[in-house]
Amino acid sequence: MRCVVRKIDLNNFQVATSETVRDINSRIMLNLVRKHQPVSRADLMRYSGLQRSTVSAIAEQLIAERWLKEGAVGNLPRGRKPTFLHLNTERCGVVGVDIQPATTTLAVASIDSQIVAQESMPTQMDPLEFVAELSRRIKNLIQAYPQDAFEGVGVSLPGRIDATSQQLIFAPRLNWGEFDLKEHLEQSLGLPVELENAANACALAELWSGRHGDGVRDLVAVTVSDGIGVGMMMNGQMVRGSRGVAGEFGHVTLVPEGPLCRCGNTGCWEALASNAAAVRYYLEAASPRNGEAASRNGKARPTFGDILRLAEQGDAHATQALQQMAHHLGAGIAMLVTGLAPDVLVVVGEVTRAWEMVGPAVEEVVKQRSLTHAVTRILPTDPEAQPRLRGTIVLVLQKHFAAPLIA
Amino acid sequence: MRCVVRKIDLNNFQVATSETVRDINSRIMLNLVRKHQPVSRADLMRYSGLQRSTVSAIAEQLIAERWLKEGAVGNLPRGRKPTFLHLNTERCGVVGVDIQPATTTLAVASIDSQIVAQESMPTQMDPLEFVAELSRRIKNLIQAYPQDAFEGVGVSLPGRIDATSQQLIFAPRLNWGEFDLKEHLEQSLGLPVELENAANACALAELWSGRHGDGVRDLVAVTVSDGIGVGMMMNGQMVRGSRGVAGEFGHVTLVPEGPLCRCGNTGCWEALASNAAAVRYYLEAASPRNGEAASRNGKARPTFGDILRLAEQGDAHATQALQQMAHHLGAGIAMLVTGLAPDVLVVVGEVTRAWEMVGPAVEEVVKQRSLTHAVTRILPTDPEAQPRLRGTIVLVLQKHFAAPLIA
DNA sequence: CAGATAAAGTTCGAGGTACGAACTAATCCC
DNA sequence: GGGATTAGTTCGTACCTCGAACTTTATCTG
Numbered sequence: 001m002r003c004v005v006r007k008i009d010l011n012n013f014q015v016a017t018s019e020t021v022r023d024i025n026s027r028i029m030l031n032l033v034r035k036h037q038p039v040s041r042a043d044l045m046r047y048s049g050l051q052r053s054t055v056s057a058i059a060e061q062l063i064a065e066r067w068l069k070e071g072a073v074g075n076l077p078r079g080r081k082p083t084f085l086h087l088n089t090e091r092c093g094v095v096g097v098d099i100q101p102a103t104t105t106l107a108v109a110s111i112d113s114q115i116v117a118q119e120s121m122p123t124q125m126d127p128l129e130f131v132a133e134l135s136r137r138i139k140n141l142i143q144a145y146p147q148d149a150f151e152g153v154g155v156s157l158p159g160r161i162d163a164t165s166q167q168l169i170f171a172p173r174l175n176w177g178e179f180d181l182k183e184h185l186e187q188s189l190g191l192p193v194e195l196e197n198a199a200n201a202c203a204l205a206e207l208w209s210g211r212h213g214d215g216v217r218d219l220v221a222v223t224v225s226d227g228i229g230v231g232m233m234m235n236g237q238m239v240r241g242s243r244g245v246a247g248e249f250g251h252v253t254l255v256p257e258g259p260l261c262r263c264g265n266t267g268c269w270e271a272l273a274s275n276a277a278a279v280r281y282y283l284e285a286a287s288p289r290n291g292e293a294a295s296r297n298g299k300a301r302p303t304f305g306d307i308l309r310l311a312e313q314g315d316a317h318a319t320q321a322l323q324q325m326a327h328h329l330g331a332g333i334a335m336l337v338t339g340l341a342p343d344v345l346v347v348v349g350e351v352t353r354a355w356e357m358v359g360p361a362v363e364e365v366v367k368q369r370s371l372t373h374a375v376t377r378i379l380p381t382d383p384e385a386q387p388r389l390r391g392t393i394v395l396v397l398q399k400h401f402a403a404p405l406i407a
Numbered sequence: 408m409r410c411v412v413r414k415i416d417l418n419n420f421q422v423a424t425s426e427t428v429r430d431i432n433s434r435i436m437l438n439l440v441r442k443h444q445p446v447s448r449a450d451l452m453r454y455s456g457l458q459r460s461t462v463s464a465i466a467e468q469l470i471a472e473r474w475l476k477e478g479a480v481g482n483l484p485r486g487r488k489p490t491f492l493h494l495n496t497e498r499c500g501v502v503g504v505d506i507q508p509a510t511t512t513l514a515v516a517s518i519d520s521q522i523v524a525q526e527s528m529p530t531q532m533d534p535l536e537f538v539a540e541l542s543r544r545i546k547n548l549i550q551a552y553p554q555d556a557f558e559g560v561g562v563s564l565p566g567r568i569d570a571t572s573q574q575l576i577f578a579p580r581l582n583w584g585e586f587d588l589k590e591h592l593e594q595s596l597g598l599p600v601e602l603e604n605a606a607n608a609c610a611l612a613e614l615w616s617g618r619h620g621d622g623v624r625d626l627v628a629v630t631v632s633d634g635i636g637v638g639m640m641m642n643g644q645m646v647r648g649s650r651g652v653a654g655e656f657g658h659v660t661l662v663p664e665g666p667l668c669r670c671g672n673t674g675c676w677e678a679l680a681s682n683a684a685a686v687r688y689y690l691e692a693a694s695p696r697n698g699e700a701a702s703r704n705g706k707a708r709p710t711f712g713d714i715l716r717l718a719e720q721g722d723a724h725a726t727q728a729l730q731q732m733a734h735h736l737g738a739g740i741a742m743l744v745t746g747l748a749p750d751v752l753v754v755v756g757e758v759t760r761a762w763e764m765v766g767p768a769v770e771e772v773v774k775q776r777s778l779t780h781a782v783t784r785i786l787p788t789d790p791e792a793q794p795r796l797r798g799t800i801v802l803v804l805q806k807h808f809a810a811p812l813i814a
Numbered sequence: 815c816a817g818a819t820a821a822a823g824t825t826c827g828a829g830g831t832a833c834g835a836a837c838t839a840a841t842c843c844c
Numbered sequence: 845g846g847g848a849t850t851a852g853t854t855c856g857t858a859c860c861t862c863g864a865a866c867t868t869t870a871t872c873t874g
Contacts, residue, residue, distance in 0.1 A: 423831090424833080425831060447822075448822070448823065449822055449823075459823070460824075483821070486821025487820085487821055488821090489821085490823085
């Protein structure tokens with residue numbers, strides 16, 4: 001039984017009243033239904049340890065609030081048949097937006113986190129234009145449902161959001177400057193908006209709806225694209241750090257005299273192990289003397305997707321580039337495994353498509369470099385699972401399903 | 408207003424009852440008294456937002472349980488004079504034990520974390536002998552107080568404790584093997600015992616009784632001795648990781664082809680920046696050709712303390728060794744600042760005695776390598792403050808002062 | 815010096831919540 | 845049809861906070 005105590009934050013606490021008790025217990029109920037649905041009141045009583053009468057009372061309230069619905073009756077060998085309860089998916093509640101440099105994906109999900117509609121659009125260069133188009137599309141998706149049926153909008157993006165002001169403070173890959181995305185979207189949609197860094201969103205999604213089991217309380221997500229991002233869930237909570245900038249392990253120096261990174265330093269993890277690094281390794285291997293020049297005269301610079309395809313076809317240079325990338329990916333992952341010892345570390349990004357090639361190389365480096373006590377499972381995510389997007393859904397739903405802010 | 412939500416742990420939750428409300432509110436009260444004492448009921452009402460009647464009721468209960476005591480009456484320009492409340496230090500409650508490879512320090516503290524008695528003893532090689540001697544000394548210290556006045560014993564040690572079994576799983580510097588220290592001490596003393604890794608204890612002490620202000624929720628402690636340990640408090644909670652082994656950043660590879668570490672790998676942070684590394688740098692500088700040999704033939708190998716002393720006297724080799732150590736210390740700290748972005752990072756160890764020399768070098772590396780957004784304050788701890796020992800006190804007290812385990 | 819004013823602290827009834835025992839409902843088996 | 849079994853409801857009790865009214869103990873004012 002792991003039980004980590006928390007220091008009470010005397011700047012930001014909430015005293016308890018009688019309603020607090022109901023709040024806590026109904027959240028527990030909601031989570032138990034989410035996990036076990038369809039489930040009878042009698043089973044909820046057994047799972048929760050609450051009295052049968054209390055379970056009934058809470059169920060009645062949650063049904064009145066349209067969180068739960070009564071469904072079919074079950075069958076038992078003896079006795080009265082139970083009435084099953086399940087999450088009320090008609091309360092069709094959440095909009096999720098995954099902003100990536102080129103493409104933005106938006107989705108509507110029900111409160112059981114199932115995506116019921118989804119579409120994509122290009123990510124405009126101009127933030128105001130982007131907000132206008134995004135709002136138009138969201139309104140369009142939403143209008144089929146009752147007016148007040150939506151809880152909010154979750155947004156994941158490749159950048160940093162100040163913890164207090166919720167302003168975008170660092171998003172070089174979007175190049176929008178210090179734009180108040182939250183304010184603009186809220187104004188335009190009339191719904192509460194939650195912004196989150198993409199890696200954090202992935203970690204959130206994996207902890208809440210990944211298939212890792214209930215025992216997982218510490219999870220790290222590593223997103224690999226043109227950069228590397230890290231999202232951390234520790235003790236079941238997101239680690240945001242001082243100004244919401246925790247997780248920039250991508251800019252830790254792993255090779256002191258290594259290649260130049262776009263951050264201005266040298267040998268950063270992401271300069272060694274990102275998709276862009278793999279492309280560089282490929283160019284270096286393909287024309288050893290002068291990799292950069294080769295790409296300029298004649299054929300276009302290959303994309304990381306090209307390299308994955310070439311490696312799959314058995315191209316030696318591409319395979320070598322992936323191996324180099326894998327080695328350095330492993331070095332960074334070893335750092336996280338050694339330092340944070342999460343239960344699970346998930347890798348997100350195109351690179352997972354070649355995991356049967358990259359994975360073993362990563363595992364080898366991690367095994368060699370980390371102490372024997374760490375038992376972290378390193379898992380690639382299925383690209384179909386859309387962890388960023390699922391994270392945005394959880395971002396909104398966690399307000400209702402997470403433990404209440406107590407003391 | 409930062410507010411991080413937590414996923415409810417369905418394997419380990421607690422439903423709320425009416426008593427839960429009192430539990431939460433009395434813990435808030437206890438913390439408010441701890442912070443503001445001496446303080447009147449009326450002030451507590453204002454700090455907490457609870458009703459005056461509720462504050463009185465809770466105060467009455469806490470006085471009955473001997474947590475609080477009524478003290479002097481205050482003075483106000485008008486109206487009835489307030490009766491001040493303060494923590495009841497006569498409830499003299501906690502034993503702290505700081506086990507270090509050579510010396511073990513034990514202390515008795517009151518519930519306001521003030522140390523009232525303290526003594527040291529050598530750390531024996533044999534764990535059973537050690538437990539016997541430690542118990543004898545603790546019993547001796549305790550006997551002056553009422554029989555039932557002690558809450559428990561907190562222990563910090565250079566090693567790892569399995570999160571579930573509370574067994575010692577890795578303590579090479581003590582060389583005790585897999586010894587069940589907790590069980591042996593509890594048997595011998597009849598008091599509950601809490602074990603914790605030394606770096607974690609430091610982080611705990613700094614968060615709970617450091618002078619960093621209430622706003623600090625994310626704090627990292629770096630202990631520098633013959634090894635390097637890292638303790639993390641994130642969102643006001645200790646990060647223990649999967650099997651309680653989080654924080655082994657000392658064994659992250661920072662220089663791929665670097666010096667051999669005792670863990671078997673090369674270029675680990677602690678092989679580059681620990682006290683032992685500084686001694687190595689000194690020997691290399693003092694006899695460039697053959698540092699190791701020099702120490703063997705003739706004069707004894709200098710200790711890190713010697714190097715600090717020499718550097719203070721202006722010795723060039725010692726100064727250079729410290730600079731090398733500082734550079735690498737900075738590299739590792741830059742990793743932590745970049746990746747975790749804590750509000751505060753404290754450095755613990757003998758090296759802080761030379762901080763006017765080491766600090767600027769560390770700051771320079773960190774400034775160069777970390778992104779501009781991190782606002783981490785890097786602070787040396789006062790060696791007099793005994794952070795390890797204070798951490799052991801908090802270890803026991805947090806059971807009563809921390810937020811209750813809810814949902 | 816008496817009355818007004820003010821602040822601290824107490825008392826007590828109302829409302830919300832969970833507990834737990836007793837009760838009703840539904841179903842199967844003999 | 846009666847007994848056994850399980851699901852779900854009802855209702856009185858206990859605990860807790862709220863909030864208004866009240867008591868206590870001061871100072872200020874005319």
